[in-house]
Amino acid sequence: MIHLRTRLVQGLALMSTGTLAGAFGYGAANLVPTFNAVPLDMRLSFHTQLMQMNGITMQGAMAISALSALALAATTRGTSRRLAAGAGVLTIASFLITRLGNVPINGRIKQWAATSAPADHAEILARWETFNYARTGTAFAAFALLIFLSLPRSHTAQDPNERP
Numbered sequence: 001m002i003h004l005r006t007r008l009v010q011g012l013a014l015m016s017t018g019t020l021a022g023a024f025g026y027g028a029a030n031l032v033p034t035f036n037a038v039p040l041d042m043r044l045s046f047h048t049q050l051m052q053m054n055g056i057t058m059q060g061a062m063a064i065s066a067l068s069a070l071a072l073a074a075t076t077r078g079t080s081r082r083l084a085a086g087a088g089v090l091t092i093a094s095f096l097i098t099r100l101g102n103v104p105i106n107g108r109i110k111q112w113a114a115t116s117a118p119a120d121h122a123e124i125l126a127r128w129e130t131f132n133y134a135r136t137g138t139a140f141a142a143f144a145l146l147i148f149l150s151l152p153r154s155h156t157a158q159d160p161n162e163r164p
Contacts, residue, residue: 084146
């Protein structure tokens with residue numbers, strides 16, 4: 001039963017962290033270039049609306065990813081524990097980058113959409129993009145660790161103290 005529970009937690013960690021990495025990846029590859037291609041007033045309006053919609057879904061994805069990876073770390077040993085814990089920490093890093101970097105700038109963007117952007121708006125938007133790429137990188141790294149953890153290992157290479 002423990003083995004089945006661990007596999008279910010592993011599946012949840014993989015699915016949620018893959019979804020998180022995919023969402024951030026889509027944003028980095030498609031939304032950011034689109035933001036930069038449209039007029040500023042359009043970007044500000046769209047960005048504001050998008051952040052309103054993303055608030056709950058992205059926070060939920062980050063929470064499920066972090067909690068499931070840390071739960072997986074708690075139910076495994078050895079290398080599996082270290083990989084799962086690393087994925088959990090990286091997902092928490094994605095959350096912290098979002099919360100401390102992107103979210104305050106999103107608040108400013110919301111104000112600009114209602115009024116006007118300040119003279120230094122390009123620098124502030126570039127900083128938002130830097131935070132976005134950083135959180136995308138940590139989410140992809142977390143997903144990569146969980147993928148590696150899920151790959152079949154030969155019996156000779158597996159740690160004898162480790163539970164799958």
